[in-house]
Amino acid sequence: MIISLQLDSETPLYEQLRNQIVIGIATGELAAQEKLPTVRQLAEDLGINTMTVNKAYMLLKQEGYIVIDRRHGAKVSPRPPDNPEPSPQLEEQLRLLIAQATIQGVNQSRFQTLCSQIFANMTYRHP
Amino acid sequence: MIISLQLDSETPLYEQLRNQIVIGIATGELAAQEKLPTVRQLAEDLGINTMTVNKAYMLLKQEGYIVIDRRHGAKVSPRPPDNPEPSPQLEEQLRLLIAQATIQGVNQSRFQTLCSQIFANMTYRHP
DNA sequence: TTATTTGTATTATTATATATAATACAAAAG
DNA sequence: CTTTTGTATTATATATAATAATACAAATAA
Numbered sequence: 001m002i003i004s005l006q007l008d009s010e011t012p013l014y015e016q017l018r019n020q021i022v023i024g025i026a027t028g029e030l031a032a033q034e035k036l037p038t039v040r041q042l043a044e045d046l047g048i049n050t051m052t053v054n055k056a057y058m059l060l061k062q063e064g065y066i067v068i069d070r071r072h073g074a075k076v077s078p079r080p081p082d083n084p085e086p087s088p089q090l091e092e093q094l095r096l097l098i099a100q101a102t103i104q105g106v107n108q109s110r111f112q113t114l115c116s117q118i119f120a121n122m123t124y125r126h127p
Numbered sequence: 128m129i130i131s132l133q134l135d136s137e138t139p140l141y142e143q144l145r146n147q148i149v150i151g152i153a154t155g156e157l158a159a160q161e162k163l164p165t166v167r168q169l170a171e172d173l174g175i176n177t178m179t180v181n182k183a184y185m186l187l188k189q190e191g192y193i194v195i196d197r198r199h200g201a202k203v204s205p206r207p208p209d210n211p212e213p214s215p216q217l218e219e220q221l222r223l224l225i226a227q228a229t230i231q232g233v234n235q236s237r238f239q240t241l242c243s244q245i246f247a248n249m250t251y252r253h254p
Numbered sequence: 255t256t257a258t259t260t261g262t263a264t265t266a267t268t269a270t271a272t273a274t275a276a277t278a279c280a281a282a283a284g
Numbered sequence: 285c286t287t288t289t290g291t292a293t294t295a296t297a298t299a300t301a302a303t304a305a306t307a308c309a310a311a312t313a314a
Contacts, residue, residue, distance in 0.1 A: 012301060019223055026226030038260065049303045054262070065230065070261055071311055083232035086241065090227055095245050096146055097220055099153035102249045103192065104217070105210035111246070112239060114213065118222050119238075122229045139272060165289065176274045181291075197290055198282055 001029050005046055013048055017056040022065060025076055028123035036066065036074040079124070128156050132173060140175055144183040149192060152203055155250035163193065163201040206251070 003020050005013055024030040037045070039053045046053070057074055060066045068074045086094075101111055130147050132140055151157040163169075166184060170177045184201055187193045195201045213221075228238055 014301080022230065023223060023226045026229045039262090040260085051262095051304090052302060055301090057261085068261070070309085073260065080230075080232050082234065084234070084237045086228055086231060086233045086238075090224065090231070090233075091241065093220075093224055094241065096150060097217065097224060098242065098245045098249060099150045100217055101213055102153045102246070102251045103149065103207075104213060105207050106213045106217075107209065107211070108243070108246045110211045111213075112242060114218065114221065115225065115239060115242065116235070118225045119229070119235045122225065124229045141272085166291090167289085178275090178291095179273060182272090184290085195290070197280085200289065 003042075003046060005048070014052050014055040014059065017046075017053065018059050021056070021060060025065060026122045026124045030076050032076050032079050034076045035072065036076070038073055130169075130173060132175070141179050141182040141186065144173075144180065145186050148183070148187060152192060153249045153251045157203050159203050159206050161203045162199065163203070165200055 001024050003017065005016050007013075009016065011019075021030065021036070025032075030036070036042075036057075039050055039057060043050045043053045057066065057068065061068050061074075064080075065077055066074050067077050098111070128151050130144065132143050134140075136143065138146075148157065148163070152159075157163070163184075164172070166177055166180045170180045173180070184193065184195065188195050188201075191207075192204055193201050194204050225238070
């Protein structure tokens, strides 16, 4: 999986890394149960510090996206059961996003179409 | 307009303030051309520093949400023309949001319904 | 067994971001 | 001419981000 970090971004490196792994899981680029690189290996590949990668892994673990085992390293979590209700945080983020879209002049129809296109690339639950 | 800041949040105060004003504009709570409180007044009301409010106003100005005039203070920008294409930043944020929703087990149908409900509260372009 | 690899913890250091405080200035309104 | 406006400056304190250099426990591989 290709990971590209922007050193000049306002988004912290560990957060960029976390985000790209989350998207990688959702798109199916990283399959459930798939083993992630070791913190040392990934840090070396990306040219960043070990602890920065570790921070991203700890965050992903805390959020439930990956499982970490000392024997086998980090793995993508198995697919959880369907949960129709999104988390309050996700709902609030969506609310802010739609507010911005509305003000920018993107109407509901266009927004829904965009969502459909994005969903079409999420093969997470269709292996 | 009621603004509530969480001092213990990870989100900086100026960003919380910016977000709530954006939502206020989108929901119509803040009408186009409406005058915002002065930086000193809002800082006093919220019990925070003047420069923190100023930073939020500068950000909103830079993003085009408000217009600042030395004579009349800060005002909500007039409604821009319809723009079917969302900004790349917004699209990337939506992509990450949908990725998280997908992994959390929220399917497309439920997500679209949630979007519809949120859009129903955005009266920005229906005064 | 021994050596290596794994995640993880610790400590230190540097740089940047956040927030507050105390002023000060220019421009416009009253 | 005084007040109010946004804005700039300087200083200070705290928190976060990132790196560096180690070190440890647990498990794998030799």
